[in-house]
Amino acid sequence: MAIDKVTSAALETSTNQPGFRNIIINGDMSIAQRGTSQTGTTSSGYYTVDRMYFSVSSAGTWTQTQSTDVPTGQGFSSSWKIDCTTANGSLSAGSILSVMHRLEGQMLQYLKKGTANAESLTLSFWIKSNKTGTYIAEIKDTDNTRIISKSYTINVADTWEKKTITFEGDTTGAFTNDNGLSCLVSFWLAAGTDYTSGTLATSWENQVSANRAVGQVNLADSTSNELYLTGVQLEAGTSASDFEFLPVDVNLDRCYRYFQMMHSGSANKGMGLGWYSSNTNARFVPVMKKTMRSTPSFYQTTSSDGFRLFTAGGGNDNITSWSVQDSTNKNFALGYNTSEASGTGGQVGYVLTNNDSNYFGLEAEL
Amino acid sequence: MIDTVEKMYDEGRFQCYKVTYVNSILLKSVPLDPENTDYQEIQQWISEGNTVIDNGE
Numbered sequence: 001m002a003i004d005k006v007t008s009a010a011l012e013t014s015t016n017q018p019g020f021r022n023i024i025i026n027g028d029m030s031i032a033q034r035g036t037s038q039t040g041t042t043s044s045g046y047y048t049v050d051r052m053y054f055s056v057s058s059a060g061t062w063t064q065t066q067s068t069d070v071p072t073g074q075g076f077s078s079s080w081k082i083d084c085t086t087a088n089g090s091l092s093a094g095s096i097l098s099v100m101h102r103l104e105g106q107m108l109q110y111l112k113k114g115t116a117n118a119e120s121l122t123l124s125f126w127i128k129s130n131k132t133g134t135y136i137a138e139i140k141d142t143d144n145t146r147i148i149s150k151s152y153t154i155n156v157a158d159t160w161e162k163k164t165i166t167f168e169g170d171t172t173g174a175f176t177n178d179n180g181l182s183c184l185v186s187f188w189l190a191a192g193t194d195y196t197s198g199t200l201a202t203s204w205e206n207q208v209s210a211n212r213a214v215g216q217v218n219l220a221d222s223t224s225n226e227l228y229l230t231g232v233q234l235e236a237g238t239s240a241s242d243f244e245f246l247p248v249d250v251n252l253d254r255c256y257r258y259f260q261m262m263h264s265g266s267a268n269k270g271m272g273l274g275w276y277s278s279n280t281n282a283r284f285v286p287v288m289k290k291t292m293r294s295t296p297s298f299y300q301t302t303s304s305d306g307f308r309l310f311t312a313g314g315g316n317d318n319i320t321s322w323s324v325q326d327s328t329n330k331n332f333a334l335g336y337n338t339s340e341a342s343g344t345g346g347q348v349g350y351v352l353t354n355n356d357s358n359y360f361g362l363e364a365e366l
Numbered sequence: 367m368i369d370t371v372e373k374m375y376d377e378g379r380f381q382c383y384k385v386t387y388v389n390s391i392l393l394k395s396v397p398l399d400p401e402n403t404d405y406q407e408i409q410q411w412i413s414e415g416n417t418v419i420d421n422g423e
Contacts, residue, residue: 043367043388179401281376294401297394302386323374324395325381335395336376363394365403 022244023108024101024185025254026051027125027232029078032066033261033361039063039085046365049080050255052099053365059097059190060220061086069228071126071160075245079126079230082189089221095192097220099229102366104293105143105175105182111236113141118169123185124240128160129227133217136188136200137165143182144173145207149200151215162231164240170204179293181366185234188212189219189227256290258366259299264359267352271360274309274351282309282341284322284351285334288362292329296362298322306358309341311349317342318354333362368411372419383408383418 031050038047041062044055048064056062067081080099088095111119123137131154138149150165175182188195191213198210205211219225231243246254263269272286284307288296298321300306305318322335353360372384374395383396385408396404412418 295397295399297396297404301391302393324397
């Protein structure tokens with residue numbers, strides 16, 4: 001019998017798993033718009049795998065990579081890897097090493113946090129490290145400064161292990177319903193005594209810093225240390241479902257809300273319309289792929305003459321960087337350069353990358 | 367970690383901040399949008415007593 005119609009309800013019934021149940025974006029680590037490797041990392045930021053914020057302070061030097069080392073037979077193609085290149089075996093009180101996922105409050109309203117019907121959350125993930133022992137996973141409500149932390153154990157060195165942790169719902173404090181930061185999901189990897197000297201907050205509580213990461217091993221204590229993470233899923237309820245694989249285009253599209261890399265690592269790639277509003281003012285309209293979380297920053301290199309404006313008359317005007325102006329988070333961004341531009345007012349053209357080390361992106365991260 | 371922050375002008379208006387980072391080739395042009403987290407980070411950096419470069423229009 002031919003199938004003539006499949007409803008979304010039928011699909012949900014067939015798997016008993018609603019779509020987009022994973023609150024984590026890019027939990028399979030498959031998207032890495034900024035690049036696949038970053039060396040010498042000693043400060044916090046987004047470096048390789050999209051949506052994975054690396055938080056580090058006085059806790060060693062790290063190389064992070066989008067790795068192809070994955071748990072066998074689970075369907076993953078990528079993992080996020082960090083490798084210690086300069087150790088810190090004596091952490092300072094305020095040392096931090098973690099990877100975190102930052103979430104908008106408007107994405108979390110269905111969790112009913114702050115009500116009697118608050119949903120429990122279950123975090124599941126695959127992890128591997130040579131450094132065995134106790135690790136801490138934490139959920140932090142940044143709107144109400146509340147935390148809950150749970151410990152788990154990496155049991156066997158250099159072996160992929162799947163971990164599942166359930167956090168009860170919090171009946172106190174709602175997430176703000178807007179596009180701002182409301183929630184952090186953190187995988188602690190090292191922590192100073194400011195975060196370890198209390199009693200682990202295994203139930204929701206108003207934040208006491210000393211209760212956040214009690215018992216956490218120090219992954220930064222040797223240059224032999226490395227850690228891999230993939231298959232991160234956070235979902236409502238008290239049990240973990242199978243990892244929700246999304247088509248790569250859907251996954252990438254979700255990442256675009258926070259970051260859009262236009263070009264990297266190649267010269268002579270067109271980036272958008274350009275023109276001269278005067279002889280000394282070049283303009284540039286990068287093409288925004290979709291609405292972003294907020295008005296984006298221009299994310300670019302300090303590379304000298306990294307761009308050029310190629311005009312209808314065949315002229316080339318080298319430009320080092322673009323400044324953002326009159327942009328919104330919806331469809332339109334405008335750049336300008338008044339310090340290097342040299343052309344003819346009214347002349348049009350387009351902007352290209354000018355060397356292989358250059359990149360340009362739009363960033364509206366949390 | 368922020369290294370320098372500079373006010374950028376065009377046509378007489380303060381348009382954005384130019385930000386460089388310590389030990390990095392990354393450069394950001396940051397819009398004057400309180401929802402932008404780079405903008406928020408700059409305000410925090412200023413509140414810690416750091417100085418924004420302002421060469422005027």
